[in-house]
Amino acid sequence: MRLSRKFQKLVSRDAAESLWENACRWTHPVSSRQILAGIDRTELENLRERYPYRTNARKINAYEDAAYWIGVNVKRAQDLWLDRSPPLDILDLGCGAGYFLYLCRLFGHDGLGFDTDEEPFFHGTIEFFKVRRVVGRIEPQTPLPDLGKKFDLVTGHRVCFHRLARTENGKWLEWTPADWEFFIKDIRTRFLKPEGRLLLEFNRRQDGSSFFTDELRAFFESQGARIFRWKALLGADPNRCPRFKQTQKL
Numbered sequence: 001m002r003l004s005r006k007f008q009k010l011v012s013r014d015a016a017e018s019l020w021e022n023a024c025r026w027t028h029p030v031s032s033r034q035i036l037a038g039i040d041r042t043e044l045e046n047l048r049e050r051y052p053y054r055t056n057a058r059k060i061n062a063y064e065d066a067a068y069w070i071g072v073n074v075k076r077a078q079d080l081w082l083d084r085s086p087p088l089d090i091l092d093l094g095c096g097a098g099y100f101l102y103l104c105r106l107f108g109h110d111g112l113g114f115d116t117d118e119e120p121f122f123h124g125t126i127e128f129f130k131v132r133r134v135v136g137r138i139e140p141q142t143p144l145p146d147l148g149k150k151f152d153l154v155t156g157h158r159v160c161f162h163r164l165a166r167t168e169n170g171k172w173l174e175w176t177p178a179d180w181e182f183f184i185k186d187i188r189t190r191f192l193k194p195e196g197r198l199l200l201e202f203n204r205r206q207d208g209s210s211f212f213t214d215e216l217r218a219f220f221e222s223q224g225a226r227i228f229r230w231k232a233l234l235g236a237d238p239n240r241c242p243r244f245k246q247t248q249k250l
């Protein structure tokens with residue numbers, strides 16, 4: 001990378017926000033090593049033998065790599081101050097292997113996952129981590145099934161339920177702002193407690209650009225979202241911009 005580009009990156013907004021995020025984490029450190037010591041990593045790796053990669057499935061995301069995924073999820077928990085907030089009711093949409101919910105439990109929260117049952121390996125890890133999961137599918141313009149309670153925090157990490165199909169040019173056909181509006185309203189009115197929050201974390205697009213195109217950024221902001229890096233945080237009340245830091249019981 002040329003020096004000028006490096007410098008550009010260094011002073012870019014993302015670099016500044018990344019620095020801020022790291023500084024905040026540094027104020028309340030969490031030891032991934034200590035957490036890893038409580039996980040039987042051999043048993044987790046053995047699960048891969050019982051649930052081998054599906055044919056045609058890409059072999060990225062080696063979810064048996066506990067060291068990597070605990071590291072990722074410790075940062076997620078720190079960014080939402082879950083390591084030092086009072087016990088919360090948390091719903092994790094597209095919970096995948098269950099690492100985030102496992103950490104939520106370690107930090108004293110009551111977590112529930114929601115995911116399709118398409119990945120057999122996740123079946124094994126969800127059992128391994130002893131986290132609770134409801135099987136279902138998030139569909140555009142369709143209310144989520146009733147889960148019998150409301151939550152302080154609803155999360156979706158590396159969201160992909162908004163991707164509908166790949167188009168001929170390889171790009172994803174994805175939810176429109178109207179689909180997002182329906183989903184956000186459903187979560188706000190049926191799943192969030194009055195002071196609850198919805199956190200959506202997005203992958204970069206294939207070309208490396210942000211999920212937040214100008215149109216989507218404007219849309220999420222019009223919904224009252226606080227956008228930070230690749231994350232959108234929304235409160236139950238669309239007129240109040242929520243905070244990542246959560247220290248008081250809701």
Ligand SMILES: C[S@@+](CC[C@H](N)C(=O)[O-])C[C@H]1O[C@@H](n2cnc3c(N)ncnc32)[C@H](O)[C@@H]1O
Binds near residue numbers: 093096097137160161
């Ligand atoms: C990229 S993985 C992320 C897993 C986990 N949240 C993480 O960050 O490690 C996306 C997850 O969303 C789930 N998912 C995809 N489409 C979904 C849908 N329409 N409804 C519910 N879950 C879905 C997948 O099964 C998968 O577990």
